[in-house]
Amino acid sequence: MSGTPSSEKSEWTQHMDFSEDEIQRYSRHILLQEVGGTGQAKLKAARVLVIGAGGLGSPLMLYLAAAGVGTIGIVDDDVVDLSNLQRQIAHTTDRIGTLKVESAAKAAKAINPDLNVEAYATRLSADNALDLIGRYDIVCDGTDNFGTRFLIADACALAKRTLVSAAVLRFEGQLSTFKPHEGGPCYRCLYSEAPPPGTVPTCSEAGVLGAVTGVMGTLQATEVLKEILGIGESMSGRLMVWDALDSRFRNIKLRPDPSCALCGPDATIHDLSAHGTPEGPACAI
Amino acid sequence: MAGMHSSVTLTLNGESRVFEGPADGPLSVSGLLVVLGLDTKKVAVERNEEIVPRSRYTETWLVSGDSLEIVHFIGGG
DSSP, rough: SOOOHHHHHHHHHTSSSSOOOHHTTTTTHHTTTHHHHHHHHHHOEEHHHHOOOOOTTHHHHHHHHTTTTEEEEEEEOOOOOGGGTTTOTTTTTTTTSHHHHHHHHHHHHHOOOEEEEEEEOOOOOOTTTHHHTTTSSSEEEESSSSHHHHHHHOOOOOOOEEEEEEEEETTEEEEEEGGGTTTOHHHHOOOOOOOOOOOOOHHHHHOOOHHHHHHHHHHHHHHHHHHHHTSSSOOBBBBEEEETTEEEEEEEEEEOOTTTTTSSSSSOOOOSSTSSSOOOOOOOO | TTSSEEEEEEETEEEEEEOOOOTTTTTTTHHHHHHHHGGGEEEEEEEEEEEEEEEGGOOOBOOOTTTTEEEOOOBBB
């Protein structure tokens, strides 16, 4: 099947002024009843921030770009290294040594030149997190250390932004969506604080199967698209755990913790002042 | 029987295991983590397909037939 029936196209173009090329590019989306012209217009208007242009961020950002998300912000202060290429598929051998945000922007624009990429070659910090996150509708955590993960969780809750979060190690992946501003649990309802430094192995110590980051980053992209489109069942209030060796997915119910320091009734976290300089990576650069 | 420790049969990470409760009462989630030697900061506990809030570990009592999974805290990207 190819092309778009003319009757459908006229109905579709009523929603937004899309070019002929865009109508063709997104035709398989437009065919979906749950997306259609209205949904594709929502994707075009959306602003998504991807923090970490690594194993998760690569497929995540590429699928968001391909899907027609209008604006994608990318935050990463690192440069492409040979050891990244086993899993970080937005980067290429000839871009080793270049900034990851520039390499990722190049890959995303190669798929979809209409995309607006906002690249931040910086490390997320307590000083810039609220400002950066506040510029976007949805935030994605694909970072490699617990310090930054808690910083993102706190900043998203304080700025009332939806956080789609994924993590990997070895053969395992975890994913959830956090919307405490809509009554759902937050990241700290699941993990209250970072484990003591050195007690949880890093990917550079323990390794990670490259394709596992691809699965989790792609699931993350799917959940972002669902949130923008407002379709299906949100992952808010649920934790997905995937064991690649068992080929087993589990969905676990996650409720708000009434004693949560970030989103509970007696919350003690009201700003980012407790966040110093993020620690080293929990997963290899 | 009076005077004996209560024991509970739990399904832990898919395997059936018998745990002895403490002398003074039933086994709690925090008691189980002590028996397993797990640091509460490094895991989340799933009981019957639901994450147990950390603040409720000491007062969440385990009964025979409960299914538990230990979810390990991971942060790689």
